[in-house]
């Protein structure tokens with residue numbers, strides 16, 4: 385079973401929508417980061433949303449980064465999507481203890497806390513587009529709705545769900561995002577509201593193994609849809625030795641010189657996929673040499 389992402393538009397072109405079944409990619413994130421259930425749910429929701437926003441942006445080499453900085457036990461959460469909807473991400477404290485609203489219902493809002501949601505859109509222009517809003521509830525979907533309303537002036541309905549199994553693996557995950565374009569009339573809005581109401585919880589729908597397309601049709605209350613895209617997406621990291629090497633420069637000269645003096649191999653783990661890159665003292669010396677040369681040339 386692959387994660388399936390479906391993007392559609394109504395025949396009149398006034399509503400655009402996307403839905404994704406993201407169970408596999410959320411499970412992959414859980415496996416990499418060894419997240420506890422509350423952290424799996426929070427990170428899973430953020431990854432699910434980021435994938436949809438990344439796909440909706442429709443810029444081939446673009447990317448979308450979602451950053452949540454809350455004061456709750458999870459710390460910050462970050463996710464990045466490529467132009468198709470392949471995502472990667474991490475949560476600062478992946479192993480927090482269980483937080484529940486009541487038995488069986490994870491309390492993501494309390495785990496995230498109060499703080500800020502920031503969206504960074506890389507549109508392949510000189511400067512990325514950046515917008516921030518205060519978190520409404522920390523439940524993620526509501527916060528994203530608030531972000532689109534306040535920062536991008538786009539009326540949006542967003543639902544995200546991650547259901548955790550008894551063995552802590554991901555039983556179901558997915559979400560949808562519906563946006564109204566200027567000109568959408570009340571009749572259309574009423575139909576969507578009724579569709580969302582009648583569909584019930586998004587976790588419920590994905591637990592019934594409904595496809596992303598079926599869910600989209602259901603929540604859009606029978607509006608005539610044109611399916612624009614159906615893609616398989618996955619948890620995908622783009623790290624490389626070169627990229628990790630460039631982050632070593634940020635450590636600064638003194639720290640690098642210390643590493644060389646100690647004559648130890650430096651191990652750096654990619655924060656998205658946990659792959660470990662090793663750098664020998666000789667390589668660190670090389671980097672120091674490059675830093676010096678750069679200073680001379682500037």
Ligand SMILES: [Zn+2]
Pocket residue numbers: 621622623624654655656657658659
């Ligand atoms: Zn990586």
